[in-house]
Amino acid sequence: MDQSPIFSEVPHQSVRFDDGLTLDCGRHLNKLTVAYRTYGSLNAARSNAVLICHALTGDQYVAEPHPITGKPGWWEAIVGPGRPVDTDKYFVVCANVLGGCMGSTGPRSPHDERPDEPWGVEFPPVTIADMVRAQKKLVDYLGIARLFAVVGGSMGGMQTLAWAALYPQSVFAAVPVAAASYHSAQNIAFHEIGRQAIAADPFFYGGRYWAEGVIPARGLAVARMTAHITYVSEAALTRKFGRKLQGASDLLIGDRFEVESYLEHQGSSFVRRFDANSYLTITRAMDLFDLAADYGGNLADAFAGTPTRFLLVSFSSDWLFPTAQSRAIAKALNHVAANVSFVEIASDKGHDAFLLDEPDFHRTLNGFLIGCAEHAGLDR
Amino acid sequence: MDQSPIFSEVPHQSVRFDDGLTLDCGRHLNKLTVAYRTYGSLNAARSNAVLICHALTGDQYVAEPHPITGKPGWWEAIVGPGRPVDTDKYFVVCANVLGGCMGSTGPRSPHDERPDEPWGVEFPPVTIADMVRAQKKLVDYLGIARLFAVVGGSMGGMQTLAWAALYPQSVFAAVPVAAASYHSAQNIAFHEIGRQAIAADPFFYGGRYWAEGVIPARGLAVARMTAHITYVSEAALTRKFGRKLQGASDLLIGDRFEVESYLEHQGSSFVRRFDANSYLTITRAMDLFDLAADYGGNLADAFAGTPTRFLLVSFSSDWLFPTAQSRAIAKALNHVAANVSFVEIASDKGHDAFLLDEPDFHRTLNGFLIGCAEHAGLDR
Numbered sequence: 027m028d029q030s031p032i033f034s035e036v037p038h039q040s041v042r043f044d045d046g047l048t049l050d051c052g053r054h055l056n057k058l059t060v061a062y063r064t065y066g067s068l069n070a071a072r073s074n075a076v077l078i079c080h081a082l083t084g085d086q087y088v089a090e091p092h093p094i095t096g097k098p099g100w101w102e103a104i105v106g107p108g109r110p111v112d113t114d115k116y117f118v119v120c121a122n123v124l125g126g127c128m129g130s131t132g133p134r135s136p137h138d139e140r141p142d143e144p145w146g147v148e149f150p151p152v153t154i155a156d157m158v159r160a161q162k163k164l165v166d167y168l169g170i171a172r173l174f175a176v177v178g179g180s181m182g183g184m185q186t187l188a189w190a191a192l193y194p195q196s197v198f199a200a201v202p203v204a205a206a207s208y209h210s211a212q213n214i215a216f217h218e219i220g221r222q223a224i225a226a227d228p229f230f231y232g233g234r235y236w237a238e239g240v241i242p243a244r245g246l247a248v249a250r251m252t253a254h255i256t257y258v259s260e261a262a263l264t265r266k267f268g269r270k271l272q273g274a275s276d277l278l279i280g281d282r283f284e285v286e287s288y289l290e291h292q293g294s295s296f297v298r299r300f301d302a303n304s305y306l307t308i309t310r311a312m313d314l315f316d317l318a319a320d321y322g323g324n325l326a327d328a329f330a331g332t333p334t335r336f337l338l339v340s341f342s343s344d345w346l347f348p349t350a351q352s353r354a355i356a357k358a359l360n361h362v363a364a365n366v367s368f369v370e371i372a373s374d375k376g377h378d379a380f381l382l383d384e385p386d387f388h389r390t391l392n393g394f395l396i397g398c399a400e401h402a403g404l405d406r
Numbered sequence: 407m408d409q410s411p412i413f414s415e416v417p418h419q420s421v422r423f424d425d426g427l428t429l430d431c432g433r434h435l436n437k438l439t440v441a442y443r444t445y446g447s448l449n450a451a452r453s454n455a456v457l458i459c460h461a462l463t464g465d466q467y468v469a470e471p472h473p474i475t476g477k478p479g480w481w482e483a484i485v486g487p488g489r490p491v492d493t494d495k496y497f498v499v500c501a502n503v504l505g506g507c508m509g510s511t512g513p514r515s516p517h518d519e520r521p522d523e524p525w526g527v528e529f530p531p532v533t534i535a536d537m538v539r540a541q542k543k544l545v546d547y548l549g550i551a552r553l554f555a556v557v558g559g560s561m562g563g564m565q566t567l568a569w570a571a572l573y574p575q576s577v578f579a580a581v582p583v584a585a586a587s588y589h590s591a592q593n594i595a596f597h598e599i600g601r602q603a604i605a606a607d608p609f610f611y612g613g614r615y616w617a618e619g620v621i622p623a624r625g626l627a628v629a630r631m632t633a634h635i636t637y638v639s640e641a642a643l644t645r646k647f648g649r650k651l652q653g654a655s656d657l658l659i660g661d662r663f664e665v666e667s668y669l670e671h672q673g674s675s676f677v678r679r680f681d682a683n684s685y686l687t688i689t690r691a692m693d694l695f696d697l698a699a700d701y702g703g704n705l706a707d708a709f710a711g712t713p714t715r716f717l718l719v720s721f722s723s724d725w726l727f728p729t730a731q732s733r734a735i736a737k738a739l740n741h742v743a744a745n746v747s748f749v750e751i752a753s754d755k756g757h758d759a760f761l762l763d764e765p766d767f768h769r770t771l772n773g774f775l776i777g778c779a780e781h782a783g784l785d786r
Contacts, residue, residue, distance in 0.1 A: 211643035211665045215635045218666045219599075219628060222673075226624035228608040244606035248599060252632060255595045260725075263591035269696060283693065285591045286598045293602070313663065316649055345640075345725075 036093045038086070038122070038129030039063060043163050047124070047131075053150040056138045060164045061129025062121040065089050065105065066113035068170070074404055075170045076111055077161065078120040079178030079185035082253070082308055083300060085128040088120040089113065094299045103383055104177075110392040111177060115399075119168065123185075124160040125152045125307040131160075133303030134236075146303055147233030154181070154315045158188045165196070172196050174402060175395060179203035179380035180347065181308070184315050187355070190336070191317060191328040199398040201391060203339040204380040206351035207325050207358070208316040213346060216256050217309040220249030224302050233303055246302045247293030254292045259343035259376030318358075325358035332359075335401070336366040337394040339387060341379040367394060416473045418466070418502070418509030419443060423543050427504070427511075433530040436518045440544045441509025442501040445469050445485065446493035448550070454784055455550045456491055457541065458500040459558030459565035462633070462688055463680060465508040468500040469493065474679045483763055484557075490772040491557060495779075499548065503565075504540040505532045505687040511540075513683030514616070526683055527613030534561070534695045538568045545576070552576050554782060555775060559583035559760035560727065561688070564695050567735070570716070571697060571708040579778040581771060583719040584760040586731035587705050587738070588696040593726060596636050597689040600629030604682050613683055626682045627673025634672045639723035639756030698738075705738035712739075715781070716746040717774040719767060721759040747774060 040061040047058045063086040068075060078088050078101065089105040091098060105111045105118055122130035133149040136142070165173060176197050178186040183205020190200040209217075224230055227245030231238050255263075267285035318325035336359055340352035349370045356368040371387045373379040380387070398404075420441040427438045443466040448455060458468050458481065469485040471478060485491045485498055502510035513529040516522070545553060556577050558566040563585020570580040589597075604610055607625030611618050635643075647665035698705035716739055720732035729750045736748040751767045753759040759767070778784075 208649065210640060211647045211649065211663075212635065212640040214649070214663050215631075215643060215665050215669055218663075218669055219632050219635070222624075222631065222670070223603055223606070223628050226603070226607060226628060244602075248603050248606060248628065251595075251602065252599050255592065255599070260590060260592040263595060267591045269588065269591065269594070269699075283591075283594050283598075285595050289595055289598055290602070319649075 040129050041164060041167055043167075047156070047160055047163070049150055049156050050153040051151050055131060055150070057131065058124075058160060058163065059129065059131045059135065060121050060124075060160055062086050062119060062164055063088065063090070065118040066116055068117040068168070072170055073172065073174060073402065074116050075165070075168070075173050076116045076118050076175045076177060077165065077173050077189070078105060078111070078118060079161070079176065079182035079189075080120060080123065081178070081180035081182050082312065083250075083296065083305075084182070085126065086120045086122045087128075089118065092299070095295070100381065103381070104388065104391065110388050110395060111175075115404075116174065119165070121161050121164050123157045123308065125149065125157070125304060125311060127301035127304040132301070133307055134301050144236055146236060147306070149303065149307055151314070152307060152311050154184045154188045154311055155192060155320070157311065158185055158192055161185070161189075162193060162196070172198055174404065175199040175201060175398065177201040177203070177391075178205075180205065180377065181312050183347075184312065187317055187328075190332060190334045191321075194329075194332045194334055197334045198402050199335045199337070199395070201337045201339065201394065202352075202355070203387075204341055204344055204347045204377055205338075205355070206347045207318060207355050209313050213256075214313045216252060217313055219252050220309060221306055223248035223252070224306060230302065233306075235302065241297060242302050243294075243297040246297045246300065246305060247290070249305060250296040250300075251289045251293045254289060256346045257376060257378040259345065259374055261343060261374040262376050262378075265374075325355070326361040329359055329362050329364055332362065332364050334364070335398055336364060337391070338366065338368040339380070339390065340370045341373045341375065341377070341384075341387075342370055343374045344377040344379065346377040420509050421544060421547055423547075427536070427540055427543070429530055429536050430533040431531050435511060435530070437511065438504075438540060438543065439509065439511045439515065440501050440504075440540055442466050442499060442544055443468065443470070445498040446496055448497040448548070452550055453552065453554060453782065454496050455545070455548070455553050456496040456498050456555045456557060457545065457553050457569070458485060458491070458498060459541070459556065459562035459569075460500060460503065461558070461560035461562050462692065463630075463676065463685075464562070465506065466500045466502045467508075469498065472679070475675070480761065483761070484768065484771065490768050490775065495784075496554065499545070501541050501544050503537045503688065505529065505537070505684060505691060507681035507684040512681070513687055514681050524616055526616060527686070529683065529687055531694070532687060532691050534564045534568050534691055535572060535700070537691065538565055538572055541565070541569075542573060542576070552578055554784065555579040555581060555778065557581040557583070557771075558585075560585065560757065561692050563727075564692065567697055567708075570712060570714045571701075574709075574712045574714055577714045578782050579715045579717070579775070581717045581719065581774065582732075582735070583767075584721055584724055584727045584757055585718075585735070586727045587698060587735050589693050593636075594693045596632060597693055599632050600689060601686055603628035603632070604686060610682065613686075615682065621677060622682045623674075623677040626677045626680065626685060627670070629685060630676040630680075631669045631673045634669060636726045637756060637758040639725065639754055641723060641754040642756050642758075645754075705735070706741040709739055709742050709744055712742065712744050714744070715778055716744060717771070718746065718748040719760070719770065720750045721753045721755065721757070721764075721767075722750055723754045724757040724759065726757040
């Protein structure tokens, strides 16, 4: 496994805010950098901007090759010319989240008090709302008063919900996909496994691995592997691997199941592009997410009087963010008479379905955005 | 975390077979020790014996305090005076599985060629059938030609199925609980996470941790925590913990979710009583289990002409060994006109329900055994 932190040398497009950002925890970051990418053109009325929010291990490279892995953008199925989020029509913005490791302020950024060192584990805990506030500064900087749409899956869906709750006048349409209004006990438990695996790695050095010139690759790989199982359905794993052996030979003399080497590959390729302290910070932000709790325990109150049009999408085989959680959000939105559509897409691909080729999902999103564009007068 | 391998000093009741055991992998163990416990009395006809098969991390201390932890026996809800497996009526036998660490031959036993060392990672891969063959030697040694019943949950259910397939004339009744006839890709994947976590522990030393006087406690704890999540349902985790904090204070200033400290406790108490190399060996045995594959791909053929009476039990919220897998076994048994009852118990406690207070399960098992005892002429 490659131990070199090669990703530190990749340059990213970014904007720096010298007034920093005050976090939910009460701490103030003196400086805030937001790394981002844009696709398409902002129209004269500045009314065609779509913000894409990425998931736990995603980044701003939504519709172009990844600068480290060289792989296609993580949502090229959704974002691009002629795609549901059509870059010929919309100005698409995607920012690396606060706490991330692809150029935005996070554990790898210079420490506020000791700028020769990275923050590391001393980076303050951040929340989904903190991530959204950082994105809001970017959106303001780009001169966009109102986003035509905010779209995101998984943790991106949490951000989408937080956007609609925090800045209802700035969000014409919101599409939380495979999302939830809180992180469940089971989800917290799976994240905790990953964090324990990272902390147990001898190369973690209490989070100061950067000072030793190493990375806790094995712990981070175990964390990724664990998470990966939760992203796929039992049916998808069975279809893809079943009980197939990697070679043609016999398990009893040392062969492995295909699913094992696949998982190991998932883990080892991940550590090349992701920072362990960022993984700790971002998983914690997801665990902390409980939108209703921020509004006295009543989710509907988060959306009282909202002008935003919502499309909620879930996938039938997603056991990490099951349909029931999207349904609960739809119910809360109905309670405040919001404009809401809710679609459960039949898929056996699990949580990951939001990233994959799911024509029904793509058609649904496309139709919703076309309808919203008409209402917003975008097509005039 | 306690690093001392204290469990090595506990004496266990056992029997040694000097002819050893030939394994499915082709290797021959020169010596075989089977550690076991019995409860109740064997009747004059030697016809009232019930073999209990334990799960991955269980052992022979089914109905008495555990010699290391001091906790009650793991199935005291099921086995004991007046219990469904009534020790006033039945002679109950439970053996530590081959590959285990509570006295039966396993990775901690002396190496066949270098008896001053334990087998460690050189212990040959074993199968569920190998475990059953070792138990058969014990049952023969005890002078029991036919077991009145074989009962087991989870991996114990796999052994129960293998008993019925390998020794149909020796099993009057079989009760596989929360079981499956093969280990699914998802289950293999979760086991692989645990194995990777153990292998990544710096105290694993390639499996020779015993030579260093340490144990890979953190890796083994991560493995246990991962497995533990799969044993409980999302509903049970939510009911027990939800998003409750451990203290009364604030997560953002360093508090933890209750579910996190609970998991950590599960992990750290486990490493006091379990051997990492045994965990590797036994999880592998489960992964290798595919009863149909041993019979040309047709599960029904494993039970052709079986005289055994079966009770299959599943739990509605068990996502590790879901009801569909018990149903598939019932179907195969029906195909060969076996005597089979199949019950899905409504429970929201997940896979662990088989170990917990589930009155419907206990009543079902009790009723089945009473009926079988009549047919076997046990009650005369």
